[in-house]
Structures are given as C-alpha cells and as structure tokens.
Amino acid sequence: MSELYIGLMSGTSLDGIDAGLVDFSDGKIRLIDFHYQPFSAELRQHIHKLSQPDQAILLKDYGALDARIGSLFAEAAQALLRKAQIPASAIKAIGSHGQTVYHAPEPPFGFSLQIGDPNRIAQLTGITTVADFRRRDIAVGGQGAPLVPAFHRAIFGDNTHVRTVLNIGGIANITMLDGSTVLGFDTGPGNTLMNLWCEQHLDQPYDHDGEWAASGQVNQALLTNLKDDSYFTLPPPKSTGKEYFSPAWLQQKLSRFGALKAEDVQATLCRFSADSIADAIHRYAPDTEQTLVCGGGAHNRQLLDLLRQNLDIPVLSTAELGINPDHVEAIAFAWLARQTVNNLPGNLCSVTGAKTPVVLGGIYSGKNGFKAV
Secondary structure: OOOOEEEEOOOOOOOEEEEEEOOHHHHEEEEEEEEEOOOOOOHHHHHHOOOOOOOOOOHHHHHHHHHHHHHHHHHHHHHHHHHHHHHHHHEEEEEEEEEEEEEEEOOOOEEEEEEEHHHHHHHOOOOOOEOOHHHHHHHHOOOOOOOHHHHHHHHHHHOOEEEEEEEOOEEEEEEEEEOOOOEEEEEEEHHHHHHHHHHHHHOOOHHHHHHHHHHHHHHOHHHHHOHHHHHHHHOOOOOOOOOOOOHHHHEEEEEEEEOOOHHHHHHHHHHHHHHHHHHHHHOOOOOEEEEEOOOHHHHHHHHHHHHHHHHHHOOOEHHHHOOOOOOHHHHHHHHHHHHOOOOOOOHHHHHHHOOOOOOOEEEEEEEEEEEOO
C-alpha cells in the first residue's frame, strides 16, 4: 500500500517551486512524479526586495506576498497531482519549506523566516500541510539549518563509502557521511552572488553552464578579498544566507578595486564558490571518497570543473545514484513532513547545534483533519 507525501521547496536562488510526489511504503524512498513551477521575473523582484537586509518594508506588503506565495505553493501541489493522476485524498501530508526571506539564527533571539502561508496550502489543496520547519530547531539552540543532512543520511548513507553530499543552491551546504557520524553546515555562497552579477550585467537570472564565468579571467586580488571574511573561519555548526552574502556585501568587496571586466568578476565569483566549498571539505571532511552534488549548481559545468580540480576526488551528480539533482530537496521536505506526522525528530544536533532532537514544524489540518500516528 502506498504511503504518499508531497514535498514543496523554493530556495535562495528564487527561481521557482519544486514539487515532488514521494512514496515511502515498504521502507523505501521513491519519487513518483515531479513538477517545477517557475517564478515570474516580477515575483522574483518582490521576494528579492523583501529579503534585503536592513530594508524597511510595509507589513501589508509582507502579508500579501506571504498569501500570494502560499497560493502558488498550493497550485504547484495541485499541478503535480494532475500530472501524476492521483487524487488529493491519497496524500498523507504536504511538507512545505516555504520561501526564506531572512535567516538570522544568532542568539539570544534568533529566527528564520519563511513565507508561503501554509493555511492557504492546506485549505486550497485539502491536504494536511507541515511547514515552518526551522524555528523549532532554533528554539532549542540550533541554527535551524541545514535540515537536509538528516535526509541525506537516510537516502545516501553507505557504510562502504565516506561520502560528502554537496547541495549548491543560492547558498551551498555539505553533509559528510562516514557510516556513523553526520556533519553538515553551510559553506557560504553557492549560486547567489553569481546569479546576482548575471542579473545586473546580462539581465539573465543565472549563468547557463557557467559559460560566462568560463569566458573571464580570475582576479586573484579580488578572490583573496572575497575569501577574507570571518564566516569562513567560524567552526560548525553554522549557517548563513543571502541576507549576509548580499548585494551590499559584494559591492563593499568590489569597492576596493577599480574598473573590472564584468566577465572577470563572474569568473572570480565562480572560483570563490568552488574554493570555499572545497576548503570546507578539505578541513572538515578530509576522508571524503566521493562528493555527490545536487541543487541548481550541479548544472554549472565551470563550477564543477573547478571543484574537481580543487578536490581531486570523484565529484558526481546525484543522478548517478538515480536521483535527479533538481529533485533532492523536494524529496527531503516530503521526508521531513513524514517525520513530523510520525512524531519523529527531523533535526540532527551534530549538524545544527541544537541541544536536543525535536519534532519540527507546525501541522495545518487538511479537509479531513489530522490524526497523529
């Protein structure tokens, strides 16, 4: 008998919504179907504006965007069900990550804020929805991120290999799996600064295949300056976001230099992401035998080439293990929803720094209510 959940994910790259239909029956994890719903350029601009650090915003704008994105998440779930030809009544629950607009987990009053009203998702789909996963971990002293390492252990754990799972979204994070220990943290920028530079200079949301970066020359002085940030010397557990590695952060770094060719800056930003990821793996996961890459950055050939040069170990797409790199995080939030529904913890203290494992998220009942297992 099927045990079906939906995972909904929108990351820091602000590209759109990933929706995955996942079957957990028979102790296995199987993706049944997948749907991607892109954000319009206009919506990306609204989210980007709301996400700017120290930006004054109107509460009515925040509330309206929260409701709008909640409705879009519901639409993505409904489109997925139509594609799979499965009724909403067959779904146990939806796990919705929401759209992060600010992540600041530092004590004493740390928080992580995602929008995409789960009340609307539950009401429009009729399916019980689990959301707001990060703040419970922060409430017990954790970073609230990354949350995917627990899922990485469940799906990629292999006692015969020491693996590091590398998720390259707007922010990059790693999960080191050695069969017993799980270590994970945000390494720093993944795509976010490269995407920002592309939008500013090419009016494109991202650098396709890293071709623009490959056309430029790395500026070594700029690269050294980019790496000169206290975040990279902080020990884990640690997490970050685009509110830290922001347009203002990049502009402050660039202000120390004269006129630079735009393609050279892009080449340097690509090398910066690759170096910061590789440095983290060398320092905290030195026994890694293979690196499995997922997220949008898995399609940036220039970035992956630089990683292979830096790591000198196999750097493989998760597709080589049968999971499309674009699908991993949606599956992860279906898994996290299942953990919550079954009253099981979803965080790993060794990753987030939480004082204790906790059941994550809030549950918003669907059409037929909710009964805890």
